Amino acid sequence: MIALQKIEKTYKSSNGMVHALKGINVTIAQGEIFGIIGTSGAGKSTLIRCINMLERPTKGTVTVDGQELTALSELELREERKKIGMIFQHFNLLSSRTVYQNIAFPLELAHCSKEAIDKEVMHLLNLVGLLDKKDQYPAQLSGGQKQRVGIARALANHPKVLLCDEATSALDPQTTKSILGLLKNINREFGLTIILITHEMQVIKEICDKVAVIEGGLIIEQGTVLDVFTKPKANTTKEFISNIINHNLPDIFDDLNLSPIPTENSNLIVRLSFLGHSAEEPVISSMIRRFDIDASILHGNIDHIQTTPFGTLIVELSGEANSLEQALAYLQTRELGIEVIGYVSRHADIIS
Amino acid sequence: MSPDMLILLAKSLWETTYMVAVSGFISALVGVPLGIILATTDKRHILENPPLNQVLGVIVNAARSTPFIILMVAIIPLTRLLVGTSIGTNAAIVPLSIAAIPFVARIVESALKEVDYGVIEAAQAMGASPREIITKVLLPEAMPAIILGLTLTIISLIGYSAMAGAIGGGGLGDLAIRYGYQRFRADIMLITVIILIGQVQLVQSTGDYLARRLNKK
Numbered sequence: 001m002i003a004l005q006k007i008e009k010t011y012k013s014s015n016g017m018v019h020a021l022k023g024i025n026v027t028i029a030q031g032e033i034f035g036i037i038g039t040s041g042a043g044k045s046t047l048i049r050c051i052n053m054l055e056r057p058t059k060g061t062v063t064v065d066g067q068e069l070t071a072l073s074e075l076e077l078r079e080e081r082k083k084i085g086m087i088f089q090h091f092n093l094l095s096s097r098t099v100y101q102n103i104a105f106p107l108e109l110a111h112c113s114k115e116a117i118d119k120e121v122m123h124l125l126n127l128v129g130l131l132d133k134k135d136q137y138p139a140q141l142s143g144g145q146k147q148r149v150g151i152a153r154a155l156a157n158h159p160k161v162l163l164c165d166e167a168t169s170a171l172d173p174q175t176t177k178s179i180l181g182l183l184k185n186i187n188r189e190f191g192l193t194i195i196l197i198t199h200e201m202q203v204i205k206e207i208c209d210k211v212a213v214i215e216g217g218l219i220i221e222q223g224t225v226l227d228v229f230t231k232p233k234a235n236t237t238k239e240f241i242s243n244i245i246n247h248n249l250p251d252i253f254d255d256l257n258l259s260p261i262p263t264e265n266s267n268l269i270v271r272l273s274f275l276g277h278s279a280e281e282p283v284i285s286s287m288i289r290r291f292d293i294d295a296s297i298l299h300g301n302i303d304h305i306q307t308t309p310f311g312t313l314i315v316e317l318s319g320e321a322n323s324l325e326q327a328l329a330y331l332q333t334r335e336l337g338i339e340v341i342g343y344v345s346r347h348a349d350i351i352s
Numbered sequence: 353m354s355p356d357m358l359i360l361l362a363k364s365l366w367e368t369t370y371m372v373a374v375s376g377f378i379s380a381l382v383g384v385p386l387g388i389i390l391a392t393t394d395k396r397h398i399l400e401n402p403p404l405n406q407v408l409g410v411i412v413n414a415a416r417s418t419p420f421i422i423l424m425v426a427i428i429p430l431t432r433l434l435v436g437t438s439i440g441t442n443a444a445i446v447p448l449s450i451a452a453i454p455f456v457a458r459i460v461e462s463a464l465k466e467v468d469y470g471v472i473e474a475a476q477a478m479g480a481s482p483r484e485i486i487t488k489v490l491l492p493e494a495m496p497a498i499i500l501g502l503t504l505t506i507i508s509l510i511g512y513s514a515m516a517g518a519i520g521g522g523g524l525g526d527l528a529i530r531y532g533y534q535r536f537r538a539d540i541m542l543i544t545v546i547i548l549i550g551q552v553q554l555v556q557s558t559g560d561y562l563a564r565r566l567n568k569k
Contacts, residue, residue, distance in 0.1 A: 052477055081479040092474035095569045096492040106478040108488070137568040157478075 387460025503559025
């Protein structure tokens with residue numbers, strides 16, 4: 001649906017040339033919700049503006065729905081833009097127009113008849129739940145309501161793609177949830193491809209199918225949200241994820257004398273991560289039954305990435321060195337993530 | 353006060369109103385488009401064109417920095433060319449308009465630049481052409497500020513029109529000088545000043561009212 005190839009963007013600024021994007025390759029499939037996450041200054045705003053050519057890439061090609069936008073003239077580009085909706089962090093509504101007139105605006109630009117505009121606007125007002133606000137001005141609306149107007153306006157021309165530029169960053173968590181819910185519904189109902197940029201991992205976790213992490217003008221990691229969340233590779237990614245899923249060891253482990261290899265009379269501490277179906281398997285109890293060991297749970301956490309359960313457990317296993325080895329080998333054959341944190345001498349008081 | 357005096361006052365009031373109205377209209381007619389060009393050809397705006405912007409900027413500044421009384425005399429040849437004479441109410445309209453055009457242009461320019469660029473970007477994202485952005489986004493969004501700016505222009509023109517007496521333009525200011533000052537008629541002086549104050553008040557409150565009505569922020 002959307003292909004960005006080798007996108008580069010350089011600006012001239014007062015401090016010389018700024019290399020905002022340094023060769024971005026992204027492919028987004030029809031009907032996907034694709035999230036791009038990065039800190040401020042990472043280039044995510046520039047990147048999303050390249051998709052509808054509000055910023056013309058210095059190098060590279062942008063293809064949306066089979067049409068190479070980078071090859072078009074200004075005039076042709078304007079027609080193509082009508083098929084790409086966009087919503088903004090600060091909503092960018094026309095303050096001199098009512099809610100109704102704001103939603104009608106793109107239809108006026110497309111030279112629709114008054115009747116067609118009225119039909120479409122009423123339908124959209126209903127969709128975003130603002131029928132009773134139709135004659136109010138943006139200044140009279142709350143942030144969430146303004147963004148709903150923004151969404152209705154973006155959908156007016158029946159776009160195939162919706163670009164969301166930090167669409168929820170100016171909203172409180174409650175309102176963010178409702179706006180994300182609305183976007184998800186629209187995605188399901190109309191098969192609309194949604195690309196959103198954000199600095200909040202929560203947003204990605206809530207609605208995205210795929211995610212790309214951008215840093216310093218480059219995509220440093222991308223994949224399905226489940227993959228990136230459960231197996232983050234880059235440090236920046238880990239940092240983003242740690243805000244909502246804790247991959248770091250709890251502080252209590254800091255003071256322990258952990259040894260990477262078994263010592264005499266030591267217990268094994270492992271971290272197990274469960275994903276989807278593996279979370280339903282009774283791995284620990286069957287391990288205890290099979291091998292002569294004990295297990296105590298030191299730390300646990302369960303989360304949902306959209307509808308998939310994802311949990312981590314930190315377990316201390318005690319028993320004969322031999323049994324521990326076998327238990328570890330057994331765990332490694334199961335469908336779960338396993339990470340040996342270390343061995344600790346048996347009488348150490350872990351939870352103090 | 354004699355009936356002659358009243359007729360003179362009425363005639364002067366009409367002359368002032370006529371000069372201000374016509375030159376106000378002409379200055380808006382030329383100044384608004386000029387202001388639009390100044391705003392949109394600036395750096396990082398929708399019709400970015402630095403050479404054009406700078407040339408227009410210099411011309412506008414030159415016209416604005418010339419004192420009105422000097423401008424009036426300096427452009428007498430132009431006035432003659434346009435009106436056929438350099439004396440009278442119609443002749444005064446030429447320098448008044450020329451003085452007000454750059455004033456309006458700068459006011460419109462700054463009003464348009466106050467429009468949040470995000471809104472312009474949103475219109476671009478919807479496929480709006482520069483012409484559509486100007487007519488459907490910039491002007492409506494900046495209208496309250498433009499109305500207040502035009503109000504200010506009209507008030508300045510009322511003040512300038514008093515100087516038009518120097519080239520026989522007539523009007524209330526001229527009356528105040530010829531009768532009130534030169535013939536020591538304090539009553540005429542007082543009454544013209546009161547009428548001028550009333551006129552300015554009326555223009556200002558009408559402008560304020562319109563701007564308030566249009567401002568939905």
